[in-house]
Amino acid sequence: MKREDPEVAHWRDAPRPWPWWPPARSPEAAAAAAVAAQPSSDASFGRSVDGELDLTKGVVLYLDGITVSFDGFRALNNLTLTVDAGELRCIIGPNGAGKTTMMDVITGKTRPDSGTAFFGQTIDLTRLAENQIAHAGIGRKFQKPTIFAHHTVFENLELSMKADKRVRKTLFAKLSSAERDRIAMTLAQIRLTDSADRQAGLLSHGQKQWLEIGMLLMQEPKLLLLDEPVAGMSDDETERTAELFLSLAGTHSLVVVEHDMKFVETIAKKVTVLHEGSVLAEGSLADVQNDPRVIEVYLGR
Ligand SMILES: Nc1ncnc2c1ncn2[C@@H]1O[C@H](COP(=O)(O)OP(=O)(O)OP(=O)(O)O)[C@@H](O)[C@H]1O
Numbered sequence: 001m002k003r004e005d006p007e008v009a010h011w012r013d014a015p016r017p018w019p020w021w022p023p024a025r026s027p028e029a030a031a032a033a034a035v036a037a038q039p040s041s042d043a044s045f046g047r048s049v050d051g052e053l054d055l056t057k058g059v060v061l062y063l064d065g066i067t068v069s070f071d072g073f074r075a076l077n078n079l080t081l082t083v084d085a086g087e088l089r090c091i092i093g094p095n096g097a098g099k100t101t102m103m104d105v106i107t108g109k110t111r112p113d114s115g116t117a118f119f120g121q122t123i124d125l126t127r128l129a130e131n132q133i134a135h136a137g138i139g140r141k142f143q144k145p146t147i148f149a150h151h152t153v154f155e156n157l158e159l160s161m162k163a164d165k166r167v168r169k170t171l172f173a174k175l176s177s178a179e180r181d182r183i184a185m186t187l188a189q190i191r192l193t194d195s196a197d198r199q200a201g202l203l204s205h206g207q208k209q210w211l212e213i214g215m216l217l218m219q220e221p222k223l224l225l226l227d228e229p230v231a232g233m234s235d236d237e238t239e240r241t242a243e244l245f246l247s248l249a250g251t252h253s254l255v256v257v258e259h260d261m262k263f264v265e266t267i268a269k270k271v272t273v274l275h276e277g278s279v280l281a282e283g284s285l286a287d288v289q290n291d292p293r294v295i296e297v298y299l300g301r
Helices: 006-013 027-037 044-050 099-106 130-136 153-160 167-172 177-189 205-217 235-248 261-267 285-289 292-299
Strands: 059-070 073-084 088-092 114-119 138-141 223-227 253-257 270-275 278-283
Touching: 059 099, 059 253, 073 099, 073 114, 073 253, 073 278, 088 235, 088 261, 099 223, 099 253, 130 138, 138 205, 153 177, 153 205, 177 205, 177 235, 205 223, 205 235, 235 253, 235 261, 261 285, 270 285, 278 285, 278 292, 285 292
Parallel strands: 088 253, 088 270, 138 223, 223 253
Antiparallel strands: 059 073, 059 114, 270 278
C-alpha cells in the first residue's frame, strides 16, 4: 500500500485553517448539530445551511446595517450594500476603512454586533459557521497564496475538488473522466495547462495566485471574495488576472478588494468606496473618482 504523503496528512489533520475546505462531517450532520444548538422555536436555522442558493431577485449578497465594534471602535458602522448575481464588484477605500472586516463578516470569521447579512434570499450568514458558509458557496482568497508547494499543479486542483470523500481517498483514488475534465477546464481557465505537472512551489508569484484561484474554483463557489489579488504581480500577470476575472464574472459573482487603481479601472463596472466602516460612494470608477467626498478622504490624499 502506498504510504500517505506527510504534507497531505498534515493538511488533513490540521485544525482547518482553510475556510473553503468543506466540513469534516456531512453538511446534513453539521446542520443538524447547528439546529440542536439553537432554541427549539427556531426551525429555519438548519434549512438555511442545506438550502439551494436562491438568486430569484438577482442579488447574491445583501449586507444591511452591519456594525462591528472592537473595544468600542466601530470598524464597520451601519454598512449597507448589495451585490448582484454575476457581478464583478470592486471595493476600494483607504487603510482601515473596514474592507477586511467586511470580508470577515461575510465569511463568518467575525460576527456583527448588529445588522443582517444574506447570501441570496435565504441563507443567513450571521447564523452559520465559517465552514458552513464555505460549503454554501462563498470562497475567499487571501493575499498570501496557500498552495501545496510539494505537489504538482494538477494535484493541488485534485486535492481541492469538492467531494464528500476524505483527502487521502481523493488523492489516491482513480479520477473519473468527468473529474479529469473539470481539472482540465480549470487548468485552462487559470492558464496553467502547460504547467499541470510542475511542482507548485516552482511557479511564479502570479501563477501561484492563479493556482489558488483555481483551487477555489474546484470548490464550485458562487461568490468569490478576493483580497488584493494582484499585489506583487508583474504588469503582464496583472493583465492576465484581469482577463481571468472578467471571464469568471457572469457565471460567478466576484467581490474584489484592491488598491491598484489601474487594475480596478480594467475590470470594474461598479466600485464601492468604503470609509470609516460605511459606504461613502458607489458607481462607476469615473463617478466615484469625481465625487468630492471621495477626493477629500481618499483619492486626493
Ligand atoms: N481584531 C481587531 N481588533 C481591534 N481593531 C481591529 C481589529 N480588526 C480590525 N481592526 C480595526 O478596524 C479598522 C478596520 O480595519 P480593516 O482591516 O477592516 O480595514 P481595511 O480597510 O481592510 O484596511 P487595509 O486596507 O489597511 O487592509 C482598523 O482601524 C483596524 O485597526
